[in-house]
Amino acid sequence: MKRLFCLLGLVLFLLPLAGCKGTIDANLDSQFTLAPGQSAYLNSEKMYVKFIGITQDSRCATGVECIRAGDVSFSIEISQNGVKSPATLTITGGQNSSMAFVSQTYTLTASVTPYPTAGKTIKKGDYRLLLSVNKSGQ
DSSP: HHHHHHHHHHHHHHHHHTTTTEEEOOOSSOOOOOOOOOEEGGGGEEEEEEEOOOEOOOOOOOOOOSSOOOOEEEEEEEEEEHEEEEEEEEESSTTTTOOOEEEESSEEEEEEOOOBBTTTTOOOOOOOEEEEEEEEEE
8 A cells, every 4th residue: 555655656746747848838929938849739720839859050159259140940840730841940140039930821930049158068958949929910
């Protein structure tokens, strides 16, 4: 019986951690943050947006003098009505840069954190995609 309670306690402790890489609920016109491998579900649009990960990061690190600001590219996958649309997008510019991707229906505005710092390596799992989805023309 004691083992059963210990096992139950362990399961209840670990259960909230299981959803860390899963799907979060998000809203149209509101910013949300995704970790690599994580998805957001926009219920009003019946749409999933998944942050696959960073494909390259050549942004000029803080504390370094560079000729150009550099880029960061990331992969996402948008799923709606059973159709999956993968995309690789690039943000050009220095710190606090963002980009907007405009389709016929939606505008996605994105930025990537953390920003590189001289002498520090960013692990793939430490990146975050800050994203908002809006109806185009609004």
